[in-house]
Amino acid sequence: MSHPPLLSAQDVACERSEHTLFQGLGFELGAGEALLVRGGNGRGKTSLLRILCGLSQPASGTVHWRGAPLARVHEQYGREMAYVGHVNGIKDDLTPLENLRLAADLGGRALDEDAAVAALEGLGLGRCLDLPARVLSFGQRRRVALAGLVMAGALLWILDEPLTGLDVHGVALVEGLIRDHVLAGGMAILTTHQPLSLDGLTPKSVSVGD
Amino acid sequence: MNLYRYASPATFYPLAGRLVPWFALLAAAFTAAGLYISFFVAPTDFQQGEGYRIIFIHVPAAWMSMFIYIVMAFWSAIGLAWNTRLSFVMARALAPTGAMFTFLALWTGALWGKPMWGAWWVWDARLTSELILLFLYVGYMALQAAIDDPRRADRAGALLNLVGVINVPIIYFSVKWWNTLHQGASVSLTRAPSMAQTMLWGMLVMAIAAWMYTIAVALARARTLILERERQTEWARAVIKEEA
Amino acid sequence: MLRFLTAVIRRDILLAARRRGDWLTAQFFFVMVTSLFPLGIGPEPAMLRTIGPGVVWVAALLACLLSLGRLYADDHRDGSLEQLLLAPYSNALLALGKAIAHWIINGIPLLLIAPVLGIQFGLPADALAVLVLSLAIGTPVLSLLGGIGAALTLGLRGGGVLITLLILPLYVPVLIFGAGAVDGTLAGTGAEAHLSLLGAVLVMAVLVAPWISALALRVSVE
Incomplete structure (x- = not known):
């Protein structure tokens, strides 16, 4: 497999309040590959993911998507990348289905309602379809966000601690989602503190701040 | 290329340190001359x-x-355009001095207004604009004080500063417009009927003194800000050890 | 592009509709502040007519600021602001959409309430019409400029008070032209000049404010 790398980072450094979290970080990621970001608490895993999304600027270094710097391809990258951060980014006053509809609207996509219901049911939310997200548990809201990820149909997934707050069953479901996505030619970048098992798939890995 | 060299904090810090006393000296000299003209020469x-x-x-x-x-x-x-940290430091170092001069202009305006208009405060267009300018300075400093991350404070302050500077002419125009509608032309402090040559000289010398003072104070403040931000770097540690 | 703009506006209106309590606070604030002035000053009709336009306008500024604190704050807290910023459209478009939504949710109700408050201050019919018209042109400017303040103060301690400090000085021209238009009608000198100046301010705000808000959002989210 010698695909040209779609996402590449060169010599990326990140500073927070005057001290350097990491520097000289680089990697390349092509279709069908996953990247695991390793590092202890406060070492800059989240900061790196936010730089890779284009939410923050690196203190130095560059990140390219399909050969162009992120800032230059904001709109294209927005269509091809989906991000689930520490906070879920779902609205508490809306039901899971409404949340997915909103996300599709904002992404300029038409939402296939049946597929959305299927995605929510697939993540074990079948009984919560009509409840506002406010009354769902933390893990259930995490699942709504992950259903949104599935519906976004993006090529690259950037996931910050996707397994946090999920029960054993949920962890297995999400691991399955990631594996299927990557094996089908997708890309994923994630951080996790939990052991991750992606059968038949060995993710690349980078470490921050060691 | 030379300019870039001075944009580096490590080079700027000692340079500014050498310049501060000179500007302070010039400020003192011009203030003395200006005050002499204002009190003894001007008729x-x-x-x-x-x-x-x-x-x-x-x-x-x-x-x-x-x-x-x-x-x-x-x-x-x-x-904002070139991402030069020193520029943000300079903007930030200037703000308190600007606010101080705005306050001084208001204060002296009030002192002058009492004998001239018979009131400490008149809603004169210039005084009102100065007051709003003071609010703009206060807003800028309050925003910077509220943000802990210096990188964010720099950029947020710079954006507010730019919005403010676009607005200053509009504010000035609107206040002037409002003023002419609501009261007749008032005696203006700056349009003294017979501005003698010596008066103009006095004001110019005092203005130069104010410039020198501003530069001296801003450089000194910039030095402190730089040292605070760069305290992790080697050169700053060396400087701190040397000066301690 | 237009689709994203309407999606942002529809989203905010939907969310406001689910939280009607929050939304009503600013409107009641507007009514209460204006009603306090006669109590503080006295019910003398000529006096009330003179101060009426200014009082209604100042109260409108404050009511607007009250609701601006939440323009981006809720979305920032639950992470949906990040998703909005990453959407495949320009961030300036997002800022414009948010400002328009804020105006529809908070500005238009002010226009509807204002005539009633004007009557309390004894304003004649033509002055009432100009009051509504001036608010109609002026309140979008308040939402647009306020968006910059909301973006700059995102997630800061005491952001609510800070935004007032940053934004009120910028509101001065709107206040002067807006209240001046009504004063002009009362004084018989006409309101056209004021209203066209207000219109010019609106055009400038539409052209400039969304870009600066977008930059401010990027700075604050980083």
Whole structure:
């Protein structure tokens, strides 16, 4: 497999309040590959993911998507990348289905309602379809966000601690989602503190701040 | 290329340190000369008596209050465009001095207004604009004080500064417009009926003194800000050890 | 592009509709502040007519600021602001959409309430019409400029008070032209000049404010 790398980072450094979290970080990621970001608490895993999304600027270094710097391809990258951060980014006053509809609207996509219901049911939310997200548990809201990820149909997934707050069953479901996505030619970048098992798939890995 | 060298904090810090005493000295000399002209050389105004002499402070202070805001906006724009940290530091170092001159202009305006208009405060277009300018300075400093991350504080302050500078002419125009509608033309502090040559000289010398003072104070403040931000770096540690 | 703009506006209106309590606070604030002035000053009709336009306008500024604190804050807290910023459209478009939504949710109700408050201050019919018209042109400017303040103060301690400090000085021209238009009608000198100046301010705000808000959002989210 010698695909040209779609996402590449060169010599990326990140500073927070005057001290350097990491520097000289680089990697390349092509279709069908996953990247695991390793590092202890406060070492800059989240900061790196936010730089890779284009939410923050690196203190130095560059990140390219399909050969162009992120800032230059904001709109294209927005269509091809989906991000689930520490906070879920779902609205508490809306039901899971409404949340997915909103996300599709904002992404300029038409939402296939049946597929959305299927995605929510697939993540074990079948009984919560009509409840506002406010009354769902933390893990259930995490699942709504992950259903949104599935519906976004993006090529690259950037996931910050996707397994946090999920029960054993949920962890297995999400691991399955990631594996299927990557094996089908997708890309994923994630951080996790939990052991991750992606059968038949060995993710690349980078470490921050060691 | 040379300019870039001075944009580096490590080079700027000692350079600024050498410049500060010179500007301070010049400020003292010009202030002495200016005050001498204002009190002993300039003639007594036949309409306004001795009280008018406050314009030697008031007018340069009012000029400085506007100039400094524009200079800050200049540094802010450069900082945002080229991501040079020193520019943000300069903008930030200038703000308190600008606010001080704005306050001084208001204060002396009130002192002058009492004998001239018979009231400490008149809603004169210039005074009102100065007051709003003071609010703009306060807003800028409050925003920077509220943000802990210096990188964010720099950029947020710079954006606010730019919005402010776009607004200053609009505010000035609107206040002037409002003023002419609501009251007749008032005696203006800066349009003294017979501006003698010596008066103009006095104001100019005082304005130069204010510039020198501003540069000295801003450089000194910039040095402190730089040292605070770069305290992790080797050169800053060396400097701190040396000066301690 | 237009689709994203309407999606942002529809989203905010939907969310406001689910939280009607929050939304009503600013409107009641507007009514209460204006009603306090006669109590503080006295019910003398000529006096009330003179201060009426200014009082209604100042109260409108404050009511607007009250609701601006939440323009981006809720979305920032639950992470949806990040998703909005990453959407495949320009961030300036997002800022414009948010400002328009804020105006529809908070500005238009002010226009509807204002005539009633004007009557309390004894304003004649033509002055009432100009009051509504001036608010109609002026309140979008308040939402647009306020968006910059909301973006700059995102997630800061005491952000609510800070935004007032940053934004009120910028509101001065709107206040002067807006209240001036009504004063002009009362004084018989006409309101056209004021209203066209207000219109010019609106055009400038539409052209400039969304870009600066977008930059401010990027700075604050980083």
